[in-house]
Amino acid sequence: MKGGTPVPASIRDVAQRAGVSVGTVSNVLNRPDEVSSDSVERVNRAIEELGYVRNDAARKLRGGVSSTVGFVVLDGQNPFYTDVVRGAEDEGTRHNIAILYGNTDEDHARERVYLDLFEEQQVRGVLIAPYGDITARLQRLRARGIAAVLVDRFSGDGRFSSVSVDSVRGGRMAVEHLLDTGRRRIAFVGGPFDIRQVNDRLAGARVAAENASPPLEIEVIATGAMTVEEGAAAGTRILARPRRDWPDALFAANDLLALGLLQSLIVDGRMLVPNEIAIIGFDDIPFAAAAAVPLSSMRQPSRMIGRTALRILLEEAADPTSIARQTVFQPELIVRRSTSG
């Protein structure tokens, strides 16, 4: 089989082989019901024989409709986001749409780079879990006919559709749960604060704290990123304090931080979870349940978020005049050992 067909067959080759015109081949490909069954069959056989594959570049150039969707993710290592992507992918395969994937790692520059790339690629639309404020950038994409849907982030000004979970409510529920189980010296661990969700979860936590009787303050322990490592580092910082300044509960902005905290506390051994200190995370990633001390968490319907976001995106791409809508799911409190001694 050496030296096979080095030049891929084009639609013209197919037409020739099937003894029809290129227009007919194109019709077979795109609206087979308008073509006689005889032609359909001949064309399909020719396609088979030549191993013809549509050239997406040519199709895009002319028609302008791409079959890819860009997805810019805040943190591709976070199982929560891989789950969201997975949901989007599931919905995508149903519509013959592939995902062009970009991981920003909480980095503005990378966010820009990926959006540029998606623009060059003229993707059908963009799903984005944004880091900073990118309304301006998205506006520009829209002007170019590229729809965008915010994922895991409420669109404050309502100019874009979004699919998210009520982070404020989630934060409140988490802290209410800690209060219910008798905790009083509660610290919030999270950051950086230009991630919107971090702010929201903290805001929710503060609401709960203010409603407590007596009202109390939430201490804020800032982290540089939402990773296991940063969580562990925060844990070490807490342990370095004099014992009397130790909090009796930690609310981590996501499960990765929570797992990091847990790990550092367990290794140290002086502060027992959950007896002396409770920990609750956010996202309910699959590994939360398998942790050294199974982790309580605020569950987000991650796959559903991905699926819904892609569905809305495709709808908006099909009808650019449609108005933006905000879809907000409710988080669910999952209680495990880390908060219930």
Added chain:
Amino acid sequence: MKGGTPVPASIRDVAQRAGVSVGTVSNVLNRPDEVSSDSVERVNRAIEELGYVRNDAARKLRGGVSSTVGFVVLDGQNPFYTDVVRGAEDEGTRHNIAILYGNTDEDHARERVYLDLFEEQQVRGVLIAPYGDITARLQRLRARGIAAVLVDRFSGDGRFSSVSVDSVRGGRMAVEHLLDTGRRRIAFVGGPFDIRQVNDRLAGARVAAENASPPLEIEVIATGAMTVEEGAAAGTRILARPRRDWPDALFAANDLLALGLLQSLIVDGRMLVPNEIAIIGFDDIPFAAAAAVPLSSMRQPSRMIGRTALRILLEEAADPTSIARQTVFQPELIVRRSTSG
């Protein structure tokens, strides 16, 4: 700003605005050193003013070089693979390459779908962690000028380049470690067996078992997939046996299975890890260390695998005559509590 520019500027618009020909604009974009600095400046200004963005479809159609690479992953939920993807992505951004991402979920059909899609897209190349045997399919891609590199899988026949970890050796090391710590009734948990790595890891395990004195047999506990759920199910099956048939060590084909096993054993509580039963996994995903009982594992240099694979892919895409090479990394034994009471 309502009703801005609905029609994106083309290279012709830029040419007109800059008062040069389209050829010159193209040259500014692609070989600026062959253009007078005066023209370069005028063109760049025009690009700026018009917000011009290259149309990748048109470029691909003519020149045929894409700036995307397809990556077909066995299991996008597995942190090991997200880490590999991350490595590839890191290398990709250095070369201005984006990743078109596809998750097969151990499914032949999806594998095909994604490869079709990548072919339509005329990606620069394809990275693939294959499920079954896809040499034929890859051969076809190659005939179309699309390079392919196997990831996490040694290319047996040497027809394609591959970047992997020596799974046989890893399997042997894992079981040797179990033997060293005095275990004798060792079971291998993994499957399906059309995943090459599963076979290799088992083969390695058997080598170690045969070299033991006296030689011993490895029991095989087959799973339907490599997930936490399947691991937990396997654990339940083990627990259902009469106590005297319980193994004293489990070697799981990957960490997800191992975590699932661990979880089910801990919940049940009758079989203590590591005292009564040791568990070792494979991959050393970040969550292995944070598990209820920190998990011993065979570490793979995941990011490095991704980076290397992409680098090789780009080299091969640049020079299609280059010969395939197999890059094999060595796994590293990471001992944690789950095997060292």
Added chain:
DNA sequence: GAAAATACCTGAATCGATTCAGGTTGATTT
């Protein structure tokens, strides 16, 4: 000062799928 070389530039041709105005054929209506 003529010839040759250099530095830049131009613009038509090209890639392949899609679209659509304009056929052709045969059936149906009047």
Added chain:
DNA sequence: AAATCAACCTGAATCGATTCAGGTATTTTC
């Protein structure tokens, strides 16, 4: 039998970036 209609087909024009043969100045060489 002419007119109308339906079903199906054809093929040139189109999208936008790239390439390259063929320019035109300008400089260098002898």
